[in-house]
Amino acid sequence: MDHHVIIEKLCSCAKREGFAQFETFEEKALAKEGAEAQLAFMQQSFCGKHNFDITEVDDHYVIGMTGGGCGCGTHDKH
Template identity: 45%
Template sequence: MQYHIVIEKLCLCALKHQTEQIRSFGTKEEAMEQASEWAETLSNSFCGKHGFDVVEVDDNFVISVEVGGFSEACEI
């Protein structure tokens, strides 16, 4: 069985960096760990206008995009 991480919406920063929207893993534990790391990386490497958080949906993980930060350079 495959477990997926999906970015809810790609903001302009994600599009600019050609960020993939879905990643797949063989175990739920690996997907959960990678989802947390990916959300943290997105939050720290993009413009700062959005925050990224992980929400578990069934056996998959959605990285939600939350408005709020310190820059106005990025848009959803």
């Protein structure tokens, strides 16, 4: 069974870094490690306008934006 790391919404920093919205792993443990590595990179290297967290959904990991926002006034633009 494949396990996925999914970035819920690609912000401009993720797009600039060339992040794929989906990554596939054969093992769940590897997917979790991949999600944690992506999250750490995003938290340390992105512009800081967004915060991110990981949510486990079934056997997959979703990286989503949390509170704070980007100052655009609405996240419908993203």
